[in-house]
Amino acid sequence: MLWTNKMLLYVVFLSVLLVVxxxxxxxxxxxxxxxxxxGEREFEVFVFDVGGKTWKxxxxxxxxxxxxxxKYDTDLMCFAHSKGARVVLKGDIHVPYMVDQANRTAWIKEQVRLAKKQFMDGINIDIEQAVADGSPEYYALTALVNETTEAFHKEIPGSQVSFDVAWSPNCIDKRCYDYVSIAKSCDLLFVMSYDEQSQITGDCIAMANAPLNQTLKAYDDYLDLKISSMKLVMGVPWYGYDYPCVNLSQEGTCYIPKVPFRGAPCSDAAGTQKPYKWIMKQLSSPTSSGRLWDDVQKAPYFYYKDETGQTHQVWYDDPQSLVPKADYVMAKGLRGIGMWNGNILDYSDDPVARQQTTLMWNALLGSKMG
Structure with missing residues (x-):
């Protein structure tokens, strides 16, 4: 009985130690x-995972x-670590809340606690909220990134702190952040080179999710700010947009419903995001036009008719549109490449799907994999 009590006390003591x-x-x-x-890898391949078991x-x-x-997955953490890959938290906070120093400190402390508890390797700060240039939120956001990085590097040596930024540094979606200071503060910027039609100021028409020239020009803009190329990870989309056409011109232009967003009269919110696996299936349906190519935007697209007879235009990225972007990453010596998101390819045993999936992964490394 005494031995049992001692063991019980020991277990309680051990539990307290673990909690502390x-x-x-x-x-x-x-x-x-x-x-x-x-360990640092020479080249980052940064994957967003949204849950489930496709990571296998x-x-x-x-x-x-x-x-x-x-949802946190211990199997994913263990497996990733066995492959030498980091697993990082998602970090999000309401912008006005973080203006108060005490709120920032409390939030950072909780993120570090969570990362340690879950044996994770850092944090990806994903704040896509509007911030006015020079506002209290503008300075608080920069302070948040700096303080988060300091805390993580101190508490979890070797950890990685990344920050997600819009496809362009030019106040896209009214996200007027201090990109230069934020880049200096954290380990890397994940540039979300997609949803580039979130603010359509011209004709309300369907266009490519990430047109090549527009995408690459935005990286030149980041580099012109003297942000180190080694701080930039190019994010590419593994999804596209399905737009119902309000009107279809003789030239094939798809006019879309007017859905305003952050000051712009039209946006890609008129369409529906579709994963690559859905796009590949829809592309081969009897009502599809088959794959078409826009040589100005350097992107694939197609039309199909739904059950009501309405015409849709779908814009997406595939290996042909992704490879030139990956080649730019290599040529400019960027830190790496990644995608939103890793789950949305077809990982089934279907031979055609397997080939499509392999080609999409290979496209991340550019034409040297071609």
Whole structure:
């Protein structure tokens, strides 16, 4: 009985120690897999994962960082660590809330606690809210990134802090951030080179999600700010937009409903985001026009008719449109490339789907994989 009580006291003591240290018991088969990933990779392949188990089918010979935007998955953490890849938290906070220093400190403390508890390797700060240039929020956001990076680097040595930015530094979607200071503060900027039609100021027409020239010009703009190329990760879309055409011109221009967004009269919100696996299936449907190519925007698209007879135009990215973007990453010496999101390819055993999926992963490394 005495031995049992001693054991019970020991277990309670051990539990208290674990709680105090902020760690749970390591859930991995090998305890060393709960250690933070410290080594730097020469080239980042940054994957957003939104949950489920499709991560098992990722090309793990390429993946370096997984931003876990879905439910926390210990199996994913253990497996990623076994491959030398980081798993980082999603960090989001209401912009006005963080103007108060005490609120920022409390938020950062909680993120560090959570990362330690879950044996994670950093945080991806995803704040896509409007911020006015020179406002209290403008300075608070910069302070948040700086303070978060300092805390993570101190508490989890070798950890990575990344910050998601719009496809262009030119106040896109009224996100007027201090990009230069933020880039200096954190380890990398993930540039979301998609949703580039979020503010349509001209004709309300369907266009490419990430037209090549527009996309690359925006990176030149980031680099012109003297932001180091080694701080920039190019984000590419593995999804497209399905637009119902209000009117279709003889030349094939698809006029879309007017859906305003942050000061612009029209936006891609008139369409519906569709994953690559859906696009590939729809492309081969009997009502589809088949794959077409726009040589100005350097992007594929197609038409189809729905069950009501309405014509839709779908714009997306595929290996042909992605490879020139990846080639730019290599040519300019950017930190890496990544996608939103890793889950939305077809990872089934269907031979055609497997080939399509392999080509999409390979496209991240540009024409050298072609």
């Amino acid at each position: 240290s902020g760690h749970d018991v390591c859930p991995c088969e090998r305890p060393e897999l709960c250690q933070p990933i410290r 089918s990722y090309n793990w010979s390429m993946v370096t960082t997984v931003a876990a935007f879905g």
